[in-house]
Amino acid sequence: MDRYLVFGHPVRHSKSPFIHTLFARQTQQELEYGLAEPAVDEFAHALRTFFDQGGKGCNVTVPFKEQAFTLVDRLSPRAKRAGAVNTIKRTDDGVLLGDNTDGAGLVADLKSHGVTLADSRILLLGAGGAARGALAPLLAELPSELVIANRTHTKAQQLAAEFHDLGPVTAQTYEQLAGPFDLVINSTSASLQGELPPLAPALIHTDIAIYDMMYGASDTAFISWAKQHGARQTMDGLGMLVEQAAEAFTVWRGIRPGTKQVLRELKRNLGEI
Numbered sequence: 001m002d003r004y005l006v007f008g009h010p011v012r013h014s015k016s017p018f019i020h021t022l023f024a025r026q027t028q029q030e031l032e033y034g035l036a037e038p039a040v041d042e043f044a045h046a047l048r049t050f051f052d053q054g055g056k057g058c059n060v061t062v063p064f065k066e067q068a069f070t071l072v073d074r075l076s077p078r079a080k081r082a083g084a085v086n087t088i089k090r091t092d093d094g095v096l097l098g099d100n101t102d103g104a105g106l107v108a109d110l111k112s113h114g115v116t117l118a119d120s121r122i123l124l125l126g127a128g129g130a131a132r133g134a135l136a137p138l139l140a141e142l143p144s145e146l147v148i149a150n151r152t153h154t155k156a157q158q159l160a161a162e163f164h165d166l167g168p169v170t171a172q173t174y175e176q177l178a179g180p181f182d183l184v185i186n187s188t189s190a191s192l193q194g195e196l197p198p199l200a201p202a203l204i205h206t207d208i209a210i211y212d213m214m215y216g217a218s219d220t221a222f223i224s225w226a227k228q229h230g231a232r233q234t235m236d237g238l239g240m241l242v243e244q245a246a247e248a249f250t251v252w253r254g255i256r257p258g259t260k261q262v263l264r265e266l267k268r269n270l271g272e273i
């Protein structure tokens with residue numbers, strides 16, 4: 001049976017096996033999908049061993065995405081731009097292809113919620129790996145403006161300069177931000193420490209769309225905060241997780257699974273998987 005898995009640390013609570021098992025059932029593909037949690041300095045060895053033993057492909061999650069970028073034989077253009085790899089496919093002649101489906105997953109999920117990106121003003125919070133992965137796919141949708149705000153302003157400036165060739169992207173400090181924005185995407189890890197990005201409540205209005213790349217069994221801190229200040233359309237990162245997985249599945253199997261029902265089942269079981 002064709003073998004796939006997700007590498008991460010920690011990875012025990014990963015939803016990927018659940019998602020890919022449902023995709024496989026739905027598309028009648030015979031495969032098994034497991035978990036691997038190598039020690040942080042043993043990832044390269046674990047990855048090589050998995051593929052030497054016939055593994056067909058894998059996902060890579062925190063904290064290995066940047067390392068995976070350096071370990072594959074070839075990179076897709078979108079992985080090159082993201083500076084990170086979340087999906088690896090082994091070709092029949094043994095070449096390891098590194099791809100990144102995170103940004104495509106974000107855009108697919110935004111579209112599935114009916115969010116219009118063309119001609120919109122987008123505010124991206126955070127300038128880490130998650131923001132970097134989202135930039136090229138967002139700019140490809142031709143927003144009128146994309147502003148990056150980050151606690152450490154120089155990182156936002158660097159990122160804006162790096163992606164400037166792809167569209168109208170600038171960096172501003174949280175204090176400089178002037179609305180109205182149509183969409184705010186939170187890519188920060190603030191909520192992991194139970195914190196909020198220091199965004200002025202005045203930037204939130206009833207017609208704004210709020211996207212938090214994090215998710216949980218209940219509203220994330222950022223989504224609760226945005227709702228309190230009047231946001232009516234809020235989305236968390238569970239849909240992005242399912243969409244990036246669908247994109248990875250398509251890369252591996254050449255067949256695109258449907259995501260709606262998988263997302264529904266995932267929501268129903270959140271906290272139990």
Ligand code: ATR
Nearest residue numbers: 126127128129130131151152188189190195196197
């Ligand atoms: P990831 O790969 O998930 O993006 P990361 O590269 O560690 O993770 O980046 C985390 C991002 O969240 C950074 O932009 C970080 O801001 P700094 O560059 O200033 O560190 C941001 N972040 C983390 N905690 C935050 C907080 N409490 N308030 C605002 N931004 C925060």
